[in-house]
Amino acid sequence: MAITVVGSVAFDSIETPAGRRERCLGGAATYFSLAASYFTDVRVIAVVGEDFGRRQEAVFQAHGIDTQGIEHAAGKSFFWEGSYLGNLNEAKTHVTDLNVFAAFEPKIPEAYRDSEFLFLANIDPVLQRRVRDEMPGVKLVAGDTMNYWINDHKPALLEVLKGLDILLINDTETRTLAGNSNLVQAARAVMAMGPSSLVVKHGEYGATLFHSGEASRTFKAPALPLEEVVDPTGAGDSFAGGFFGYLASQPELTPAAYRRAMFYGSVMGSFACERFGTERTQNLTREEIDQRFNLFRELTHLD
């Protein structure tokens, strides 16, 4: 079933211990769509500037991603520059130029309206809420956010949470949102704000899936111990794409489907780190993905 995703499509300049790349194609919606495209149909809502041309468009098209919801505006695309020189777990942001993104008004193409899955990537919660309200017929809604919205736009964010089935955030965001340093208690508090499921991403330590009211169904997916993390940018969005893309490909949302989705999330997150930007995620096969899925099984299963 098709996923509509709303979020950023951007250019990133990235420096890591493995080197430096200028103006890679990036943005949460880009990483999410590419990862999800291996599992299901994906439709993007975003805004780009005049620097987004045929070459960038072709990346989406090569994966069958519907780009009619990518609005082309006068000016430059969202640009981010950051480095991970001291710590691969946390980017140091040097430049954030919102550019055309500053005036982003998401418009939902008619052809997207029958999407059964909706992913609200990390953008202004006011916009997340608007898109969610305009797609009342979706079957499952997931979303992401970040500390900036949690700290400075909490009322708007709380409105978004009421309309989410699944929230995907990291440890610190979970603890900050709940105001509680114990992860289990914090997860319960966050789920009381709306989402019935919460995926807490732990970076190099994997991710935990919590379900409200069903502590027994908590599930942990590891991250792959990687010999070299070339560039962690987009790993969380790629996790979300693998997780939600796999769910959207399933006939039924059983607990077992959620567990497998967690593994596919970790799989796509691990690939994302192996090259700069979306390079690795652009060039995968479903066979490679399933081979890595099996590697995750061996890494965690007793028998």
Add this chain to the structure above:
Amino acid sequence: MAITVVGSVAFDSIETPAGRRERCLGGAATYFSLAASYFTDVRVIAVVGEDFGRRQEAVFQAHGIDTQGIEHAAGKSFFWEGSYLGNLNEAKTHVTDLNVFAAFEPKIPEAYRDSEFLFLANIDPVLQRRVRDEMPGVKLVAGDTMNYWINDHKPALLEVLKGLDILLINDTETRTLAGNSNLVQAARAVMAMGPSSLVVKHGEYGATLFHSGEASRTFKAPALPLEEVVDPTGAGDSFAGGFFGYLASQPELTPAAYRRAMFYGSVMGSFACERFGTERTQNLTREEIDQRFNLFRELTHLD
């Protein structure tokens, strides 16, 4: 098969968000032995002072732990005082009084010499080495250390590593010992120093088992998401006790036995955190332990 463990038996005064306890029975050898005692016979080598009396002795005896290698010296036992008020993952040490431990000269009772398993808990590597050399017939040797020995006593520590089959340390210790921030590369470098297996403990994120030359056999055990961490003191030593105790109970050291040992390590580490000091670990049943083992399976297995 019996394990001989050499390490500290101490008194700890501990403060955590859950409260404060004065002079709990503690020390790495204590936590290790209690955890391992649920799986196999355990024999302790340590030194205590006059403050270690019948009540403390009884804790070991109730678990069938052989204490003839606990030397009673004039003076006070090793005393540690610490708190975890800001961060449950890292203790702030307020007091370390080595007392009788400062002059510790491990003596191996005759009755211990047929032990097939040896655990060198975190003490001066010179002493670890001496005990290891005096027990040449053991089948499997595991050990622990800490940043202090890595940073300030590296030559002595390197001698110990040559005689170890398994080293159990945490993330930071692994990275520091190898001088490499990538965990996979650091693990390989540490195994090149001697141990053919390395267990890296990640605190609340579980632990990873690496085998030298067999990347395919890397295995991850999660930690249990705990509603309340009352006191993390001794969790790592309890992990080691569960891990090594289970291995010692197995007729054959197969890869599957190592994987189950990782789970039993996590199980014993999780129990240790539920009460102050050794309180929870003192009062378990094998049935409770196996129930939690199954919980870990549900937490991580797809089917």
